[in-house]
Amino acid sequence: MEKKHYERPHIIKLEAGMPGKSGIRTEQAPTTHIDGMAVKELVKTYGSPLFVLSEQTIRSTYRKAFKAFSTRYPNVQFAWSYKTNYLSAVCNIFHQEGAWAEVVSGFEYDKAIANGVDPGKIIFNGPGKSREELIMATEKGSLIHIDHLDELYLLIEVAEKTSQKPRVSIRVNMDTGIYPMWDRFGFNYESGQAWDALNKIMHSGKLELMGLHTHIGTFIMTATAYAIAATKLADLARSLQQKFNHHLKYIDIGGGFASKNTLKGSYLPGSDTNPSFDEYAEAISSALINSHFSPGELPLLILETGRALVDEAGYIISSVIANKRLSSGRRATILDAGVNLLFTAFWYQHQVTVAQGVSQHREDTTLYGPLCMNIDCVRESVNLPMLNINDQVVIHHTGAYNVTQWMQFITLRPNVVLIDENGNAHVIRESETLESVTGGEKTPEHLIKLR
Amino acid sequence: MKIKHQIAISDTGFLFNPATGESFTVNPVGAEIINLLREGHTWQEIIDKITEMYSVERNSFEKDLHEFAGIMKMHQLLDKDE
């Protein structure tokens, strides 16, 4: 006779009252499959923990975002923010969909070139570009977004040295009502710094001023902040037209749209409260269309959306290593994936579901990772069914910033798998080996022998 | 280990302690254990029976049973002599 499915014995005292610290109870169905592939099979084949990305979700999210903007504005271009997820397979899905590349370092620049992106369609942002990188980007005709005056002067030197006109924009920071205001990047609008930098560029005659750029922050919960940003950039564009008869090719409004994740401390799930692509698109498009630009001269609108395009496409499958009771009587579960892989656990309450059928019995649980650090906590409190050792959980909305900000700390990084549109799995980054971590180490002769 | 004799448990895993007026829900394995306790089975017998019926290793069930007993004790569902 086949034995019955075992679930740890459990008893919960019934209490009438308010929802607890984990907020409203949302009874979630188990996630047994991702894009048609069984979670258990994925773990059997590729190990645990495991990163899984859905090609179908990436493409459908991109198309939704593109449609939201292109139905409201005549000329729209996305540039994939490499830092958000620069696995080549992921970048190339966005490039196939038509996105340019947005990079913030020489490393990312080289990666975009290696992926085959037309250098003229690479936007080079960031405060730390070196002289060599600026020379390379100038020679290849990429779009260089100037962050500070020292970079502006360096580019004038580069222009003289290479006898080429670097194609540039400036990054503008501004008050859009968002706190904290990101004023450490670019030139400030309100103080006149930005206008000053634009004058320097125009008077130098050595740089080709292509556009204006801003990135007002990340996970911006209000679409009106973007309307303010777009209006301020349009004002600068008008001043350039009036003073220099110079017409900009584009306005780049940066990234920062909220994904469907829930920020820590929020009471309601992000999927219910965060603005949609349509709301952001409406705010930005209206601001530009209602500005001084006449219909024929509306500049290209560039978007560097990162997390909102890829968060939902990513999952981490993780296995239960152990269960324990804390001294407070609270249940804690130790998973094989912690903040080393799930960097975003520091600011999101990631949705976690179980990967196998369960009864309706649930308990508030703290989910810890496998690291020997107190900060290694995946969820401080989540209402989950009873879990057995070697059961799996699925951590949702992990596609943004985790495969770029993950930490190698005390362990190796696992396989990353992409499920294609036909439901086939592909390893897009192999799990690390001891060699991949120690390969660059050199031990001096006198330290090779232990005695 | 002995469960307080006045404690009642329903088929659906609803447990009532008339001494304190508190009620609890218990999952199926938990309910099975409580019924075995009420029938007077010993610790070892409970382990034998549950591992026979359910797909679980002896060792890991024994650990879970310890913990379960701890929670029952915390909720004052066990007789004092333990």
Ligand SMILES: Cc1ncc(COP(=O)(O)O)c(C=O)c1O
């Ligand atoms: C210049 C720039 N563009 C785009 C992004 C992408 O932002 P997000 O992921 O919030 O959309 C960032 C993120 O830091 C950025 O610095």
